Amino acid sequence: MSALPRVKAVIIGAGAGGPIVAKELTQAGWPVVLLERGQWYTANDCRKDDLRNQRNSTLGHPFGPDDDGNPRVVVTANGQQRLVEPSGPGYSNNAACVGGGTLSYGAMAWRFHPNDFQMKTVYGAQVPRAVEGSTLADWPITYDELEPFYEKAEWELGVSGDVSTDPFHGPRNKPLPMPPLPPTREHLILEKGAKALGLHPFHIPMLRNSVPYNGRPACMRCRWCVGFACEVDAKCGTQNTVLPTALNTGLLELRLQCMVKEILVDEHGKATGVAYFDRQGQLWEQPAEHVIVSGSAIESARLLLNSKSRLFPQGLGNRYDWVGRNLQGHTYTGAFGLFDQDTYDDVGPGAGIAICDYNHGNPDLAGGAMLANEFIRLPYQFVSGLRAPGVPRWGAAHKEFVRRFYRRSIAVQGPTQEMPFFESRVTVDPQVRDKLGIPVARLSGNKHPHTIEIGDAMTAKAEAWLKASGAIQTWPKKAGQGTSGGQHQAGTCRMGNDPRTSVVDRWCRLHEVENVHVVDGSVHVTNGGFNPVLTIMANAYRVAGHLVGGAK
Ligand SMILES: Cc1cc2nc3c(=O)[nH]c(=O)nc-3n(C[C@H](O)[C@H](O)[C@H](O)COP(=O)(O)OP(=O)(O)OC[C@H]3O[C@@H](n4cnc5c(N)ncnc54)[C@H](O)[C@@H]3O)c2cc1C
Numbered sequence: 311m312s313a314l315p316r317v318k319a320v321i322i323g324a325g326a327g328g329p330i331v332a333k334e335l336t337q338a339g340w341p342v343v344l345l346e347r348g349q350w351y352t353a354n355d356c357r358k359d360d361l362r363n364q365r366n367s368t369l370g371h372p373f374g375p376d377d378d379g380n381p382r383v384v385v386t387a388n389g390q391q392r393l394v395e396p397s398g399p400g401y402s403n404n405a406a407c408v409g410g411g412t413l414s415y416g417a418m419a420w421r422f423h424p425n426d427f428q429m430k431t432v433y434g435a436q437v438p439r440a441v442e443g444s445t446l447a448d449w450p451i452t453y454d455e456l457e458p459f460y461e462k463a464e465w466e467l468g469v470s471g472d473v474s475t476d477p478f479h480g481p482r483n484k485p486l487p488m489p490p491l492p493p494t495r496e497h498l499i500l501e502k503g504a505k506a507l508g509l510h511p512f513h514i515p516m517l518r519n520s521v522p523y524n525g526r527p528a529c530m531r532c533r534w535c536v537g538f539a540c541e542v543d544a545k546c547g548t549q550n551t552v553l554p555t556a557l558n559t560g561l562l563e564l565r566l567q568c569m570v571k572e573i574l575v576d577e578h579g580k581a582t583g584v585a586y587f588d589r590q591g592q593l594w595e596q597p598a599e600h601v602i603v604s605g606s607a608i609e610s611a612r613l614l615l616n617s618k619s620r621l622f623p624q625g626l627g628n629r630y631d632w633v634g635r636n637l638q639g640h641t642y643t644g645a646f647g648l649f650d651q652d653t654y655d656d657v658g659p660g661a662g663i664a665i666c667d668y669n670h671g672n673p674d675l676a677g678g679a680m681l682a683n684e685f686i687r688l689p690y691q692f693v694s695g696l697r698a699p700g701v702p703r704w705g706a707a708h709k710e711f712v713r714r715f716y717r718r719s720i721a722v723q724g725p726t727q728e729m730p731f732f733e734s735r736v737t738v739d740p741q742v743r744d745k746l747g748i749p750v751a752r753l754s755g756n757k758h759p760h761t762i763e764i765g766d767a768m769t770a771k772a773e774a775w776l777k778a779s780g781a782i783q784t785w786p787k788k789a790g791q792g793t794s795g796g797q798h799q800a801g802t803c804r805m806g807n808d809p810r811t812s813v814v815d816r817w818c819r820l821h822e823v824e825n826v827h828v829v830d831g832s833v834h835v836t837n838g839g840f841n842p843v844l845t846i847m848a849n850a851y852r853v854a855g856h857l858v859g860g861a862k
């Protein structure tokens with residue numbers, strides 16, 4: 311293995327967290343190398359194919375990782391193992407490219423609720439069955455500590471929306487930098503229904519330009535948003551915001567198609583850098599003073615578990631067997647509704663209205679979910695997913711249903727907060743390796759029963775909202791058991807004060823290794839009843855600020 315010149319920091323992964331840290335460190339004068347296993351794609355690399363995008367990968371996906379040579383092993387609820395390729399069901403793929411999930415995401419930009427940081431305190435005594443058998447805990451930081459960094463993420467990357475009519479959000483010092491996009495027909499129908507129920511609808515905050523912002527244009531409201539890269543660059547990901555800023559400092563070297571194999575340590579237990587394969591498959595050593603891990607919850611856990619050495623025979627940071635544990639995501643539940651009036655106006659991105667009335671305060675439940683309307687439905691999604699019970703999938707009745715209801719249907723759903731479960735986990739497979747010879751991630755475990763219970767309660771709320779909005783027929787979208795994770799994967803390197811029950815400390819530094827930090831969703835103790843990316847971004851700003859010595 312050839313060694314390269316030592317740098318101040320090496321960052322693994324150019325997704326949501328890594329580029330934010332790269333920007334903060336380089337602006338503070340640190341020379342940084344950022345290693346990303348994927349490539350730098352644009353909208354031109356992804357055709358508008360309903361069946362081949364990062365959300366629907368029936369025919370594969372454009373933004374990686376390649377199906378060839380990158381499997382995972384998934385252990386099903388009944389103990390059966392299967393080998394899954396990245397575009398296959400159960401793989402829990404985000405993306406492997408510059409921007410990571412933020413290149414093709416839906417761009418909902420939620421702050422977690424203050425209670426989301428204190429779930430054990432709020433619900434431990436109140437709902438004992440939520441805690442029983444789960445590893446529910448409080449975060450070691452509060453909403454108030456993260457608030458300035460939420461604001462920084464909203465203003466630096468760019469968020470549009472209006473949360474002023476949401477009485478449930480945490481305290482904030484500044485409004486969002488951009489107004490919301492004008493409401494769609496669906497938005498107006500749901501707004502009326504929510505108000506009739508006494509709920510508090512508002513415009514979803516989105517990492518999406520509603521007006522020209524930071525040198526990029528406003529959204530042109532197309533149909534191909536979630537799962538696709540934005541053709542006019544109006545979606546705000548790390549690839550078109552913080553990363554160019556970091557590169558402009560001249561202190562960042564971004565190396566693409568470089569897969570980090572392991573974190574290297576010396577005989578004193580300090581990290582010395584990383585070993586990685588370049589695009590030709592050659593192995594390099596990148597020495598660094600600090601190692602920042604941001605590969606997403608599953609790959610970060612895999613990397614730490616694969617970083618075995620004499621001092622860390624169970625993997626780095628894994629003395630107490632917590633790396634890879636508590637794998638969470640979100641249990642998506644909600645409802646579908648059919649209407650006798652047109653609800654569809656072909657105006658993207660579709661999702662626009664939400665309620666937070668059910669995130670907390672549900673009697674006898676530990677948490678809940680934000681509920682929102684779905685992104686614009688592409689024809690295939692309608693045909694495959696939005697079908698009233700009993701309607702056949704082929705023939706005259708199928709055609710009649712599609713003709714009648716494609717323009718007259720609404721889906722409402724939300725990311726139910728999951729109860730963390732110790733047995734829901736990432737390990738590395740003892741046999742299966744990827745094309746570079748690195749042991750692959752193995753996903754196993756189920757969801758906590760209370761998670762399913764909360765999800766079911768959310769379906770009832772969603773159906774009631776649709777009925778109040780005029781739906782002539784509704785039916786629930788329920789969730790079943792199975793491994794957690796998905797595109798909102800989190801939890802596998804839990805943040806905490808006690809090294810025996812967490813992996814990183816409050817500054818996201820491995821308890822066991824003073825110069826390794828983790829800055830992706832894996833540090834989330836719990837994952838809120840909201841999409842997670844803004845929290846990942848805010849926390850990355852917080853950790854970077856601490857690293858450069860100016861914790862704000
Ligand atoms: C279609 C889609 C829609 C989504 N919609 C939303 C939404 O509306 N709102 C929201 O909050 N979230 C959304 N998400 C989820 C969001 O994108 C993720 O939560 C977020 O990107 C996670 O950030 P991360 O930094 O942890 O990981 P990622 O963004 O997954 O980035 C990790 C990066 O690390 C790289 N990497 C991993 N391992 C290695 C290694 N060993 N060596 C080198 N590189 C490595 C990967 O290639 C990847 O680019 C969506 C995701 C997708 C895919």
Ligand code: SF4
Pocket residue numbers: 518528529530531532533534535536539540541542543544545658659
């Ligand atoms: S809906 Fe707007 S932000 Fe989304 S891809 Fe289309 S133009 Fe871009």
